[in-house]
Amino acid sequence: MLIRRGVLLDGTRTDIRVEQRITEVADGLAARRGETVYDAAGGTVLPGLHDHHLHLRAAAAALHSVRVGPDEVTGPEHLARVLRAAATGADGWVRAVGYHESVAGPLDRTALDGICPAVPLRIQHRSGVLWTLNSAGLALVGLPDHPDGRLRSADTEWTAALPRTEPGLAELSARLSGYGVTGVTDATPGLTAADVAALQQAHRRGELAQSVHCLAPGKRILHDDDLDLDALTGWITGRHVAGEPVALHCVTAAQLVVALAALEAAGRRPGDRLEHAAVVPDVSVAAVAASGATVVTQPNFVVERGGAYLRAVPAAEHHELWRVASLRAAGVPVALSTDAPFGHPDPWAAMRAAVARRTASGAVLTAGEKVTAAEALTMFLGDPLTPATPRRIEPGAAGDLCVLSGSPQQVLADLDAEQVAATVVAGEVVYAGR
Template identity: 40%
Template sequence: MLIRGAAIHRHGTGDLRIDGGIIAAIGDLAPRPGEAVVEARGGALLPGLHDHHIHLAALAVRAASVECGPPAIRDRDDLARALSRPGTGWLRGFGLCESVLDGELPDAAALDRMVPDRPVRLQHRTGRMWLLNSAALDALLASSTPPPGLERIGGRFTGRLFDEDAWLQGALAAAPPGLAAISHDLARFGLTGVTDMSPRNDPLIARHFACEISAGQLTQRLVVAGGLSLADAPCSGWRLGPAKLHLHEAALPDFDAACAWIAQAHAQGRGVAVHCVTEVELVFTLALFETAGARRGDRIEHASIVPADLAARMAALDLQACVQPHFVHRNGDRYLRDVEPHHHKNLYRLASLRRAGITLAGGSDAPYGSGDPWQAIRAAVLRSTLAGTPFTPDEALSPEDALALYLADPMDLSRQRRVTVGEAADLCLLGRPWHEARTRLSSADVRLTVVSGRIVHQSVDEPPFERLARCEAPT
């Protein structure tokens, strides 16, 4: 395949040839006989974007679920209407926020009043809790022993289920979902690779991922983070990522046991990625690495709250950070309302972390955030809330630095992937030059997505004679 007349990232205007899934040549190139040609018309040709923190299975099941939180759902009446969907089987909701119900978490009785005649499970916006109605409790407990995380008050199950996703999946006898639809959506955004960061990832889900890749259902390159047992799984079409330690401030693990776990991960040749969304979790994590030792590739996921002194400790340990800039845009109005002003400067830092020498990469946290990386890139540049209120604007990045969050090599975040001869042909072609695209930062500008020389997305507005058959274009 020949991409002709592109504004090639860090090269200038030229042509690029793909052969055997590799970038074979860059320059002023003549088409070969029978070679497929894409006329770029001066559009920016970028390395394909990589989402460094995503949850594929959860994203796949969300399409069949009911949204239960802001901004779509604002109050109790909105929630009741959303849950009135007709049907008799399980009803799954996501994104429930206490603000919808005047600061309360519903119990089974409260959900029964909204949905009395079918089993309902609603996932809290944090992803850590499920809320069940009575029909759901009856269905789950008919064949499964109640787990420790199922809250009981006064001898009665409340329907609140904490940190028991594995139990819930087993009780539902749920098979992992297909990934074709979400892979198609991710390709529309110019994403050529993802890192699945689900902490419970094990050889079983890795086998499912391998099957989806082999069947052509998941077209992005895949890095799988998760438990220590992943090191024993055959890497069939995917690469082994960091070991994931998911902390919860209210139930921190034994310190010595956590240090031993980090040592085991390092012995496997893996970095460790630690979920940190509170200051306490970050302090605990830094103490872990200061005691157990840090190695290249250790990283902080989210880095939601980072006071300046903790940023300095992160830098001293050479820890990297995977950030979600779009959370400031989506949740910033709530932060401004609910968080004390003197804490605002510590929320979702960007520019100051870079100045401290900390390597940054971008991840969506989808489905808990939008899977569109361009929304996050734009949010990192604008640094404002949904209402348009500036939020610590000194933390904003330039469009180029924001884009770089998604061009990092998933196996070495300190390395930026480039469009260069010999590299894998994982590419994102925009419909306009970068000097225009940088003012828009919109996935609507993605015209072509190529993974290993294979077209996985092409805009539908191309003239017919220029459109190539998806997945069948010669390379």
């Protein structure tokens, strides 16, 4: 196809010829016989956005799950009403997501049995690392005598017993295409080779328009109650010896400290990543930079969970949360992502959060961590293997593009998905207009 009258982010007016890859970038290109011509009409053309950390299957399933987070449910009685009214899915379960203790306190099997005794029910904590099942659900996964029904998401001993339904991948893909997303990095831990192959196959058959890169098996989730420096160092060393980078999930200061110590002991390798880095104390900033790892973080949580942070985290520690600007200033390569479904899947909302740092109530959480609109945007333009290095529109680059209706100035002023006019993957339009 030929994209005419496009404007690059730097203001350059150009036409772009795209096959599987970009073949020509120049003003005044002549259309060839049989070539699809798309008129960008002076709109901005970017490399397609890449969401550097999300969970495809979970995000697809969440489209058909009951949301029970603090924004949707206001207390124990409301939670009970929502769950009792929920329809079972195709797998026979009621599946709820986004739960936080501020809704109705800690959950266990007894509490869920009081709400929903007969139908299998599982509720995922908004952190993504914990599920709570009722007795009917525990029986189905082979754990009828489990003491409290609280199970870790990464524990394959019970998750393997769940029905393998595949709802919503095409629906999720269409939504991502509407945001201008042409590629994703799936950060789900524990994916098998068969899981990865299935996602790649979904892309090849067109169910999933976005190209897919998977972190598994090189991702490790750290837990505060199970931090073993020697074991983690050994695992990282083994991955590095095999020629593979690692991705370490760090959402607390303790997890970050252990991750950095293990990386220092194992040695640096290009491609190593720190996922989230939700809390980075001042004394750890230099160590993060020295690790050489890329931080893949989610400033959208400043908006989505900022009110809770302001209430629960001491004011003196607010500046440690979801850092972006200070990490970049220290020389840390930083890329952005949404962490969908645990965060909202709209990357433009994450960009706006990185720029404004405003919670839902309008309070600013650490003004010193703000970045410019251009910086926020480019942190969604990286390649999956080098996420902090923005891709360029040039011959030889992948034919994955995002065409916006506004000028570069308008795009940067608004950072709004409403401006996405077309999304192109491998030279073919997969989304056109709202």
